[in-house]
Amino acid sequence: xxxxxxxxxxxxxxxxxxxxxxxxxxxxxxxxxxxxxxxxxxxxxxxxxxxxxxxxxxxxxxxxxxxxxxxxxxxxxxxxxxxxxxxxxxxxxxxxxxxxxxxxxxxxxxxxxxxxxxxxxxxxxxxxxxxxxxxxxxxxxxxxxxxxxxxxxxxxxxxxxxxxxxxxxxxxxxxxxxxxxxxxxxxxxxxxxxxxxxxxxxxxxxxxxxxxxxxxxxxxxxxxxxxxxxxxxxxxxxxxxxxxxxxxxxxxxxxxxxxxxxxxxxx
Amino acid sequence: xxxxxxxxxxxxxxxxxxxxxxxxxxxxxxxxxxxxxxxxxxxxxxxxxxxxxxxxxxxxxxxxxxxxxxxxxxxxxxxxxxxxxxxxxxxxxxxxxxxxxxxxxxxxxxxxxxxxxxxxxxxxxxxxxxxxxxxxxxxxxxxxxxxxxxxxxxxxxxxxxxxxxxxxxxxxxxxxxxxxxxxxxxxxxxxxxxxxxxxxxxxxxxxxxxxxxxxxxxxxxxxxxxxxxxxxxxxxxxxxxxxxxxxxxxxxxxxxxxxxxxxxxxxxxxxxxxxxxxxxxxxxxxxxxxxxxxxxxxxxxxxxxxxxxxxxxxxxxxxxxxxxxxxxxxxxxxxxxxxxxxxxxxxxxxxxxxxxxxxxxxxxxxxxxxxxxxxxxxxxxxxxxxxxxxxxxxxxxxxxxxxxxxxxxxxxxxxxxxxxxxxxxxxxxxxxxxxxxxxxxxxxxxxxxxxxxxxxxxxxxxxxxxxxxxxxxxxxxxxxxxxxxxxxxxxxxxxxxxxxxxxxxxxxxxxxxxxxxxxxxxxxxxxxxxxxxxxxxxxxxxx
Numbered sequence: 001x002x003x004x005x006x007x008x009x010x011x012x013x014x015x016x017x018x019x020x021x022x023x024x025x026x027x028x029x030x031x032x033x034x035x036x037x038x039x040x041x042x043x044x045x046x047x048x049x050x051x052x053x054x055x056x057x058x059x060x061x062x063x064x065x066x067x068x069x070x071x072x073x074x075x076x077x078x079x080x081x082x083x084x085x086x087x088x089x090x091x092x093x094x095x096x097x098x099x100x101x102x103x104x105x106x107x108x109x110x111x112x113x114x115x116x117x118x119x120x121x122x123x124x125x126x127x128x129x130x131x132x133x134x135x136x137x138x139x140x141x142x143x144x145x146x147x148x149x150x151x152x153x154x155x156x157x158x159x160x161x162x163x164x165x166x167x168x169x170x171x172x173x174x175x176x177x178x179x180x181x182x183x184x185x186x187x188x189x190x191x192x193x194x195x196x197x198x199x200x201x202x203x204x205x206x207x208x209x210x211x212x213x214x215x216x217x218x219x220x221x222x223x224x225x226x227x228x229x230x231x232x233x234x235x236x237x238x239x240x241x242x243x244x245x246x247x248x249x250x251x252x253x254x255x256x257x258x259x260x261x262x263x264x265x266x267x
Numbered sequence: 268x269x270x271x272x273x274x275x276x277x278x279x280x281x282x283x284x285x286x287x288x289x290x291x292x293x294x295x296x297x298x299x300x301x302x303x304x305x306x307x308x309x310x311x312x313x314x315x316x317x318x319x320x321x322x323x324x325x326x327x328x329x330x331x332x333x334x335x336x337x338x339x340x341x342x343x344x345x346x347x348x349x350x351x352x353x354x355x356x357x358x359x360x361x362x363x364x365x366x367x368x369x370x371x372x373x374x375x376x377x378x379x380x381x382x383x384x385x386x387x388x389x390x391x392x393x394x395x396x397x398x399x400x401x402x403x404x405x406x407x408x409x410x411x412x413x414x415x416x417x418x419x420x421x422x423x424x425x426x427x428x429x430x431x432x433x434x435x436x437x438x439x440x441x442x443x444x445x446x447x448x449x450x451x452x453x454x455x456x457x458x459x460x461x462x463x464x465x466x467x468x469x470x471x472x473x474x475x476x477x478x479x480x481x482x483x484x485x486x487x488x489x490x491x492x493x494x495x496x497x498x499x500x501x502x503x504x505x506x507x508x509x510x511x512x513x514x515x516x517x518x519x520x521x522x523x524x525x526x527x528x529x530x531x532x533x534x535x536x537x538x539x540x541x542x543x544x545x546x547x548x549x550x551x552x553x554x555x556x557x558x559x560x561x562x563x564x565x566x567x568x569x570x571x572x573x574x575x576x577x578x579x580x581x582x583x584x585x586x587x588x589x590x591x592x593x594x595x596x597x598x599x600x601x602x603x604x605x606x607x608x609x610x611x612x613x614x615x616x617x618x619x620x621x622x623x624x625x626x627x628x629x630x631x632x633x634x635x636x637x638x639x640x641x642x643x644x645x646x647x648x649x650x651x652x653x654x655x656x657x658x659x660x661x662x663x664x665x666x667x668x669x670x671x672x673x674x675x676x677x678x679x680x681x682x683x684x685x686x687x688x689x690x691x692x693x694x695x696x697x698x699x700x701x702x703x704x705x706x707x708x709x710x711x712x713x714x715x716x717x718x719x720x721x722x723x724x725x726x727x728x729x730x731x732x733x734x735x736x737x738x739x740x741x742x743x744x745x746x747x748x749x750x751x752x753x754x755x756x757x758x759x760x761x762x763x764x765x766x767x768x769x770x771x772x773x774x775x776x777x778x779x780x781x782x783x784x785x786x787x788x789x790x791x792x793x794x795x796x797x798x799x800x801x802x803x804x805x806x807x808x809x810x
């Protein structure tokens with residue numbers, strides 16, 4: 001198995017210590033374009049796409065393997081092993097924050113630090129836990145994905161997959177930004193929004209940074225605080241940035257918070 | 268200036284689409300009245316909120332995970348289908364466009380969002396989807412229907428075939444009944460003639476009177492019975508054909524005198540003979556008989572006179588015609604007999620080849636003529652076709668397969684000597700029927716031959732060992748125990764130079780293959796006249 005090809009792995013940067021960036025649901029490695037250059041001098045930058053997204057090898061998509069986040073965590077471990085990475089930094093956005101936590105728990109030597117941007121161990125509210133969504137809401141989302149062919153998948157796909165009728169929009173943006181296979185995206189959404197990895201958090205021994213956006217409907221502040229509280233060794237930063245993608249909407253603030261967290265650690 | 272501002276204000280507020288202006292942080296600065304009206308809210312309700320706040324759950328998630336990044340990366344997004352939530356909780360389907368406005372330094376200043384009411388479009392989409400689903404369902408049902416239809420058709424066809432088979436069987440039984448009845452009737456007549464003759468013979472003999480007319484009458488009865496049997500065999504396609512290369516033109520020419528006499532003065536005969544006509548392989552006598560038969564039928568169809576045309580031609584039966592008529596495609600010689608008579612109805616045509624079917628009055632025809640012709644043609648791998656129009660006439664076409672590689676046919680030698688061929692050789696006569704044995708022995712003795720009798724194969728073989736002078740084994744084909752061919756085989760092993768002549772009333776495949784005389788075997792058809800017997804025995808011995 002060619003891991004590099006499977007996950008469309010890109011390695012850049014001048015440093016020794018590896019910094020592995022993992023994108024979340026709905027995008028691909030392009031979402032790191034405003035962040036990773038800030039670390040290129042001091043780190044060995046590793047970008048990749050989850051199978052089913054971006055430039056990954058769609059033929060290697062295995063519905064059984066990717067029916068839980070463990071499958072994606074295994075891919076992260078595979079990539080690190082393939083690139084001989086230990087004691088690196090993992091930067092995960094959204095669902096990939098939890099994927100990184102799972103990988104770190106299973107292979108503690110891979111990462112010394114984890115940067116978790118908008119993490120959520122469980123999206124559905126539960127007893128004392130606030131996930132941000134009721135079970136009914138998440139099922140409404142999933143039903144919607146399953147049944148609404150034209151409204152979502154078909155109206156969305158041309159926007160996301162590129163716009164062949166408007167070639168004047170640069171190829172890089174229209175064709176490579178956030179490419180997802182609609183069918184795989186539906187399954188990825190199901191895995192993501194039905195996941196519950198709360199029990200894994202206390203077992204993560206690496207130093208963690210929880211980056212929490214203001215007014216993030218997907219990972220509300222209460223969730224970020226929960227993650228911070230469950231992790232044995234973490235710092236919590238509440239960003240001014242709103243929404244769910246500070247790496248895109250507020251890259252400077254995101255980079256600054258990361259640099260503060262990583263200050264003093266060897267590179 | 269104030270007017271212009273008012274104008275723009277009016278356009279912004281009341282345009283048929285929703286306008287939203289948001290700051291760089293995504294917080295709404297201004298929403299127009301149209302948008303507010305759609306959602307059942309005040310324009311002030313939106314200020315300070317973010318656009319995804321007014322989307323349903325799926326919209327919120329997709330906005331954050333897909334469209335916000337897209338807007339950030341691309342600077343805009345177009346025609347994204349989303350659902351807004353109204354104040355009363357109901358949803359409004361919309362299409363959303365968004366664009367970023369940046370200053371010269373590239374800093375984000377505003378986000379402009381344009382919202383179109385997509386209720387109608389979404390409904391069309393739903394209808395389209397439903398129509399597509401309905402079409403798919405209908406298609407599936409149609410496929411299913413087709414499948415069951417095919418099954419039903421197959422069942423119906425099978426039932427129909429069964430019915431037809433039953434009908435055919437019934438028709439066969441009817442034909443067999445007719446045949447049996449016809450034979451019984453004709454045979455009875457002949458037996459009556461013979462019986463009457465014998466009765467009279469007895470009486471006249473007792474009185475010492477002249478018996479010649481009654482002997483003649485009895486012989487006539489036997490001849491007619493034998494002829495009936497011949498015709499039956501012809502119909503059953505089991506007559507013994509002696510096919511030889513033949514030029515049908517020559518045959519027709521030679522027949523013309525006979526035909527003229529047969530047809531009588533009222534019927535004008537015309538022959539149209541094709542130049543370069545191919546040869547055929549056929550039994551000349553039987554073909555002649557067939558043509559004669561057709562000519563007689565034609566004559567009878569023209570009671571008031573008319574024209575009879577006999578025509579020959581080379582022709583080709585193509586694959587399509589051949590397949591339709593169950594005949595081999597290829598080159599044929601056609602002999603057509605056409606009259607200007609009464610013609611046949613389709614019903615009559617359909618039955619014309621059936622044995623004992625006749626349209627003639629009782630006593631005028633046996634109904635075996637055409638069936639005999641049919642049998643002969645089929646046995647010769649040929650084809651027969653009737654074309655007829657009531658009131659106009661009938662054409663019957665015989666097609667016989669072309670014989671390749673023959674240009675000239677040696678003319679059969681005319682019989683010169685009427686004296687019967689005789690001999691003194693020893694003939695071993697094998698026959699299980701005592702009367703036939705006695706009669707045949709008498710005939711052979713009359714011809715000068717020495718005759719040894721045997722009633723079965725075993726006896727015959729004993730004779731053969733004890734009497735080395737035997738020159739000819741003359742044996743019946745069908746006998747209890749060892750049959751004729753078996754006997755011949757054993758005899759020939761003992762005496763390879765022995766001549767063999769078979770005789771049979773009804774030959775079986777053991778002797779005759781497909782009705783054509785096996786060239787290695789000599790066969791004399793029963794009942795044989797003295798003349799036929801003398802000629803055949805002599806010719807076998809002289810071989």
